[in-house]
Amino acid sequence: MWIEQRGGAYFCPLAAVICHLTSGEQLHQERTYRNLVETEKLTSFQVVVKETDLLVHAETKLVAETRELVLEQRGYVEAYINAYPDFMTTLDPWRIEGPAPSIISDMIKAGARAGVGPMAAIAGAVAEHVGRGLLTFTDQVIVENGGDVFIKTNRPVTIGIFAGASPLSMQLGIQLDCGKKPAAVCTSSGTLGHSLSLGKADAVTVLADSCALADAAATAIGNLIQSPADISHAIAAGQRIAEITGIIIIAGEKIGVWGDLEMVSINVP
Numbered sequence: 087m088w089i090e091q092r093g094g095a096y097f098c099p100l101a102a103v104i105c106h107l108t109s110g111e112q113l114h115q116e117r118t119y120r121n122l123v124e125t126e127k128l129t130s131f132q133v134v135v136k137e138t139d140l141l142v143h144a145e146t147k148l149v150a151e152t153r154e155l156v157l158e159q160r161g162y163v164e165a166y167i168n169a170y171p172d173f174m175t176t177l178d179p180w181r182i183e184g185p186a187p188s189i190i191s192d193m194i195k196a197g198a199r200a201g202v203g204p205m206a207a208i209a210g211a212v213a214e215h216v217g218r219g220l221l222t223f224t225d226q227v228i229v230e231n232g233g234d235v236f237i238k239t240n241r242p243v244t245i246g247i248f249a250g251a252s253p254l255s256m257q258l259g260i261q262l263d264c265g266k267k268p269a270a271v272c273t274s275s276g277t278l279g280h281s282l283s284l285g286k287a288d289a290v291t292v293l294a295d296s297c298a299l300a301d302a303a304a305t306a307i308g309n310l311i312q313s314p315a316d317i318s319h320a321i322a323a324g325q326r327i328a329e330i331t332g333i334i335i336i337a338g339e340k341i342g343v344w345g346d347l348e349m350v351s352i353n354v355p
Contacts, residue, residue, distance in 0.1 A: 127145075127226075127241075128145060128228070128239075129144055129145065129146060129147050130142070130143050131148075131152075133149060133153050133156060135156045135157060138156050138160060138212060138231065139231070139232065140156065140213070140216065140229055140230065140231050141229075141230045142216075142228070142230075143226075143227065144220060144224040144226065144227045144228075145224040145225060145227075146223070148223050148224065151223055152216060155215070155216045155220065158219075159211075162187035162189050163189060163208065163212075166186065166187070166190050170183065173204060173205070175203075176204070177202065178202075178203055179194075179197045179198040179202070179204070180194050180197060180198075180203065180204045182194050188215070189211050189212070189298075190204075192215075193208060193211050193298055193302075195298070196210075196211070196296065196298035196301065196302040197302050199303070199328055199329070200299070200302035200303045200305065202309075204302075206302045206305040206306070207298040207299070207302040208301075209231045209234040209301055210234040210236075210270065210298045210299075210300055210301025210302070211297060211298040211301070213229045213230065213231040213236040213270075214268075214298065216229050216231075217237075218268075221238060226239045233248075233272065233273040234271075234297060234300070235270070235271045235272065236268060236297050237262065237268060237269045238267075238268040241265070242261055242263050242264075243261070243262045243264055244259040244261045244262075244350060244352065245261075245262060246258070246352045247259065247260075247273065247291050247334060248289065249288035250289070251288070252336050252337070252338055254339065254341055255288070255336070256352065257351065258334075258341070258350070258351060258352065259352040260291075260293070260332070260334070260348065260349060261348040261350050268295075269295075270293065270294050270295060270297035270299070271293050271300065272291070272292055272294075272297060272301040272303075272304045273289050273290065273304060274289075274292075274301075274304035274305045274307075275287065275289050275290070275308070276288075276308055284308075284309040285309045285310060285312060285316075286311055286313065286337070287308045287311035287335055287336065288337055288338065289335070290304045290311065290320075290336075291304065291333070291334040291335075292304040292307065292324070292330055292333055293331045293333075293347070295329065295331070299327075299329060299330065300330065303327050306323075306324075306327070307321075307327075307333060307335065308320075310323055311337055313337065314337040314338050314339070316337075317335050317337060317342035318342060320335055320342070321333055321335060324344065325344060331345050332344065332346070332347045333345060334347070
């Protein structure tokens with residue numbers, strides 16, 4: 087993901103790669119993509135804590151603050167998994183047992199609404215909880231966690247969708263106004279990265295107010311795509327997930343779009 091200011095707006099291509107990368111080729115692909123960072127108004131920095139690998143854009147460099155927030159949120163998740171080991175591996179919605187930290191509750195609610203396991207929401211949940219924590223120190227922040235993005239900026243943002251080998255990759259974008267409230271944009275892929283997907287979409291991007299929900303919904307919708315012919319069915323299924331506001335699916339040369347979205351053409355050199 088990178089950010090560039092164009093005509094008063096921030097331009098933020100959204101990578102559909104996942105942060106849990108192990109092979110040298112994929113790791114190089116993600117790092118090269120992230121190095122394309124150009125911004126005049128926001129400072130960019132990376133924070134890595136174990137498997138969590140965040141690219142953050144804020145008004146000032148907040149590495150220590152970001153690291154503490156990541157450690158806090160990871161601590162909640164790790165403690166819950168220690169208490170309930172099946173939480174990490176189940177592919178089915180989880181029934182909450184007793185009180186739980188906010189990030190756990192968000193993951194459970196998101197998985198239940200999307201019909202997937204709670205860990206399908208982990209990257210988005212971390213991005214949002216870290217991002218909201220950083221808003222204590224900065225008025226504007228973008229937190230990207232493996233293609234799942236929490237955004238709060240004072241200027242319009244255009245999100246470009248990276249869809250791997252698809253000819254539509256980085257050709258279209260979504261313009262968002264995040265001045266009044268934060269936005270969540272999460273992407274799942276069956277052809278990129280190491281996230282668990284049962285489908286073969288090049289990119290499934292979901293918009294919602296909740297980053298955890300957008301993440302879980304992108305996974306659920308992506309699981310339905312085995313070929314471009316499945317796009318219409320998958321969008322219809324996605325529309326039934328409460329509180330998501332937009333869906334974009336790219337599979338090969340085909341694209342499907344639903345929601346009140348402002349789509350724009352983009353040109354990335």
